[in-house]
Amino acid sequence: MKEQLQSIHQEAIEKIKKSDSAKHLQELKVAYLGKKGSITSVLRGMGKLSKEERPVIGDIANKVRESITHTIESKKDELDRHALEKKLEAESIDVTLPGRPVETGGPHLLTKIIEEIENLFIGMGYEVREGPEVETDYYNFEALNLPKNHPARDMQDTFYLTPDLLLRTHTSPVQARTMHKYGGQQPVRMICPGIVYRRDDDDATHSHQFTQIEGLYVDKNVRMSDLKGTLDVFAKKMFGEDREIRLRPSFFPFTEPSVEMDISCKVCRGEGCSVCKNTGWIEILGAGMVHPKVLSMAGYDPEIYTGFAFGMGPDRIAMLKYGVNDIRQFYMNDVRFLQQYHKA
Ligand code: PHE
Helix, strand or coil: CHHHHHHHHHHHHHHHHHCCCHHHHHHHHHHHHCCCCHHHHHHHHHHHCCCCHHHHHHHHHHHHHHHHHHHHHHHHHHHHHHHHHHHHHHHCCCCCCCCCCCCCCCCCHHHHHHHHHHHHHHCCCCEECCCCCEEEHHHHCHHHCCCCCCHHHHHCCCCECCCCEEECCCCHHHHHHHHHHHCCCCCEEEEEEEEEECCCCCECCECCEEEEEEEEEEEECCCHHHHHHHHHHHHHHHHCCCCCEEEEEEEECCEEEEEEEEEECCCCCCCCCCCCCCCCEEEEEEEEEECHHHHHHCCCCCCCEEEEEEEECHHHHHHHHHCCCCHHHHHCCCHHHHHCCCCC
């Protein structure tokens, strides 16, 4: 029995030393030390031994058991250490390798134009105000002297949500809201940027969604010359000090008189070219003196207060400034297009 145990011991130690996985070690543990393992089955024959032999064999069996357990433990430690070393080696970082460049985003070209215009007017004492894109018929039209069924509503083909709710067709309702809020009690000097919607068929120069930025100045003694001076500063700052402006008569229901502002063509300097369609001038915005009805609807006495308003499209300005020839580019989210202007 003693020899049997010794040969089991030897065999077990050899196998454990050669083992190369924790799973295999566990199998060996079961095979030698388990309930049905070889040592247990040897010990089953103990009954046949004499009284004197029993404790001797028992002692040997225990030592063999201990030795096998110990060897398995230390082999397991060795395997674990090995695995960890391998893992560390595989995961090691070569700090001398060049890094992968991280793609950075940037503001959209339209956002930049809007911010540029905002900053320009903030510098002239204007506040920036925003309003809802889902607007009431009242603020989008009626408060701007466009009663229901007025033919001038056709100028802005509208997405109606209900007979009284619509997607705003311009940012002028923000001006109406602000004037109503101030209720004739204090002057207004504001600009309002935002997205507007019109039922247009999309093509290179039309989009059913585009941006607008409008301005309003209401106070005592505001005159047409103030409007002209303000627009002149705006045009020169935005397009270059050498640009001229001209005002042409126009019509908007909410301003009287109304004008359209052109700037001199940068490409041909007034000679006439394809950019300005041979006129020497490029149309930029609509403006005018706030209609007395619009003032009085908001609580401003038109005998005391006067004001001017103007409205322009940052899409169009961006197209002119950067030579973009299709408005849809702004809304297609093609990163290749947008990236070109990150540093503009
Ligand atoms: N709201 C006008 C439009 O969308 C622009 C405008 C604003 C014209 C203010 C005159 C004064 O066409």
